[in-house]
Amino acid sequence: MMKKGKRFEWGYLLLIPGIGYILLFIIMSTYVMIMQSLGYYNYTGESGFSLQFWGEVFDQQFLDSLLYSLKIGIGSSMISIVICYPFVLILQKTKGKRILLSIMKTPMFIPALVGSFLIINIIDYHGIVNELLVFLRIIEEPLRLRNDKYGIGVLMIQVWKNVPFQMLIMSSAIESIRKDVVDAARNLGANIFSIIRHIILPLTLPSALIAVTLVFIGTFNDFAVSNTAGPLYPNSLSSLMLRNANVFGEWNLSACIGTMMMITTILLVSIYTLIAKRLEKLD
Amino acid sequence: MPKMRKSPKSLSKKILGFLLPSAIGLVLFAWIAVPLIMAVLWSLVNPDYPWSYPQLFPTNVSLFQWEYIFKYTNLVQSILNSFFIAIMSMLVSFLLALPTAYAIGRRNIKGKETLKIIMLLPMAFPGMVMAMFLGRVLFMTGLSSTRIGIIIGHTLVGLPYMLRILTVSFESMQQDLIDAADNLGAGAWTKFSEIYFPMILPGLIAGCIFTFITSMQEFNIAFIVGAPIVQTIPTILYSYLGVNFLRTSASVVALILLIPNITLLFITERFLKTEYMGAALGKM
Structure with a gap:
């Protein structure tokens, strides 16, 4: 306390390694990207200011990719949370909860590419899922789930990977609900469904929003899973961006796509930070 | 408190307390272990005895891969x-x-x-x-x-x-x-x-x-x-x-x-x- 006031606070200098490193590379990459989308830093040819790339980028292929990425993002975050909620609620009442939750951490430590391969392997034309469904006579012949038109395979992979992730967030949210609130409702004659509907759902909604946002950001920007298990057309935005640059040499166009992806993500992250802050205040 | 209601329910609760963890364990097994086991099996396939459609498991395993x-x-x-x-x-x-x-x-x-x-x-x-x-x-x-x-x-x-x-x-x-x-x-x-x-x-x-x-x-x-x-x-x-x-x-x-x-x-x-x-x- 006595140090306060006149002495120089050298804590600010200590920020340089960590925060400085992040800012340096983030700002440089963002700068190069935005300038490239405006026609600078070309590998070949002349560089100079031009807005033509922003005019060219919104073609049919881009719109298809945007729709596809939105579909995968919204689809996998919503399906995951719908699966996650009842799972977490049942888990709260189960005995070996700790062990089950720590087993559930495993898919978080499985890299996206490996997860993608593991699920491709079981949903393939003669994979175990298809064979089981045929054996049970639910379907006549195996379904094409991998590289299919609608991206069902990608959705399955993302749900497989993200349900455990959301379960970790949601189970800590449910644990933080005070027991006396639930007991009071029970004493007043509320059954399990009205407790879930009127107490648990409203109180865990902020965490659910965070879980959905985080999964959406990850899946909307995904490259690896869509490129290995996704449809041949349309591709995800990330993969369209990479192909524009690496195959067609249109770095400016891919810089435009990258800028838009970044803006979308930053908007979502700001919303998410706002929710997180309001959550802290509620606590 | 729910104490008085406890006795008639205790048996079904006990069964539930046993069934629930095993049901969740089963789902977890399907969720995590099945994909992993399939990957392990595929990594052990012997190229001389290909693993193809009607067989549920590879007939011959080797470390060839x-x-x-x-x-x-x-x-x-x-x-x-x-x-x-x-x-x-x-x-x-x-x-x-x-x-x-x-x-x-x-x-x-x-x-x-x-x-x-x-x-x-x-x-x-x-x-x-x-x-x-x-x-x-x-x-x-x-x-x-x-x-x-x-x-x-x-x-x-x-x-x-x-x-x-x-x-x-x-x-x-x-x-x-x-x-x-x-x-x-x-x-x-x-x-x-x-x-x-x-x-x-x-x-x-x-x-x-x-x-x-x-x-x-x-x-x-x-x-x-x-x-x-x-x-x-x-x-x-x-x-x-x-x-x-x-x-x-x-x-x-x-x-x-x-x-x-x-x-x-x-x-x-x-x-x-x-x-x-x-x-x-x-x-x-």
């Missing part, structure tokens, strides 16, 4: 690359994060909220966008296609985890211990080695695990920055999943990539406390 991968591909080099890059980026992020986390956690500085949002930036930045344009920056500096380039990129991705977890550990430290050391006349080094270090050690281990694993499984930056010279395990795996889909080779590489992660997860489960998980998942 594993030998093949190790003998005829440059997987060994990419395993070495992956470990070297992961360990280096873990060390660099530790060195960069320690002073900053200390400053945010313990020093009296302004704008901590903003700083915490800045820490979030690399985690929120779209992976492929970051890889491509960081790759462009590194290309300009001549660090493209080098291990140093990938280390720089992986440090950027892993640093947020280390920073956030270490900040949480510094923040949760009790001031009276430090005051007591001050009163007893401890010097800066003694204070660090006797008080700060032991108290942040669990957080430090958790942070190291997260940065190491993040680097091991990072694909985008390794793919863009490393190409065409430096290969890591994920880029090798990607090459087996693309146009040339080789199920057996992909199984072997996928399992090799899983081994360090799963081992680390099980060894260090107790270090991954909820607060660190929360910090790493973006709640703070």
Whole structure:
């Protein structure tokens, strides 16, 4: 306390390694990207200011990719949370909860590419899922789930990977609900469904929003899973961006796509930070 | 209280208490173990006895695929690359994060909220966008296609985890211990080695695990920055999943990539406390 006031606070200098490193590379990459989308830093040819790339980028292929990425993002975050909620609620009442939750951490430590391969392997034309469904006579012949038109395979992979992730967030949210609130409702004659509907759902909604946002950001920007298990057309935005640059040499166009992806993500992250802050205040 | 209702229900409750965990265990098994078992089986297929449609399990197993991968591909080099890059980026992020986390956690500085949002930036930045344009920056500096380039990129991705977890550990430290050391006349080094270090050690281990694993499984930056010279395990795996889909080779590489992660997860489960998980998942 006595140090306060006149002495120089050298804590600010200590920020340089960590925060400085992040800012340096983030700002440089963002700068190069935005300038490239405006026609600078070309590998070949002349560089100079031009807005033509922003005019060219919104073609049919881009719109298809945007729709596809939105579909995968919204689809996998919503399906995951719908699966996650009842799972977490049942888990709260189960005995070996700790062990089950720590087993559930495993898919978080499985890299996206490996997860993608593991699920491709079981949903393939003669994979175990298809064979089981045929054996049970639910379907006549195996379904094409991998590289299919609608991206069902990608959705399955993302749900497989993200349900455990959301379960970790949601189970800590449910644990933080005070027991006396639930007991009071029970004493007043509320059954399990009205407790879930009127107490648990409203109180865990902020965490659910965070879980959905985080999964959406990850899946909307995904490259690896869509490129290995996704449809041949349309591709995800990330993969369209990479192909524009690496195959067609249109770095400016891919810089435009990258800028838009970044803006979308930053908007979502700001919303998410706002929710997180309001959550802290509620606590 | 529900005590009086308990006796007639107790039997059904007991059954439920036994059924529920086993049902959840079954779902978990299907969720995690089945894909893993299928991958292990596929990695053991003997090419002389192909595993095809009507058979539920391979009729003959051999280690041929594993030998093949190790003998005829440059997987060994990419395993070495992956470990070297992961360990280096873990060390660099530790060195960069320690002073900053200390400053945010313990020093009296302004704008901590903003700083915490800045820490979030690399985690929120779209992976492929970051890889491509960081790759462009590194290309300009001549660090493209080098291990140093990938280390720089992986440090950027892993640093947020280390920073956030270490900040949480510094923040949760009790001031009276430090005051007591001050009163007893401890010097800066003694204070660090006797008080700060032991108290942040669990957080430090958790942070190291997260940065190491993040680097091991990072694909985008390794793919863009490393190409065409430096290969890591994920880029090798990607090459087996693309146009040339080789199920057996992909199984072997996928399992090799899983081994360090799963081992680390099980060894260090107790270090991954909820607060660190929360910090790493973006709640703070």
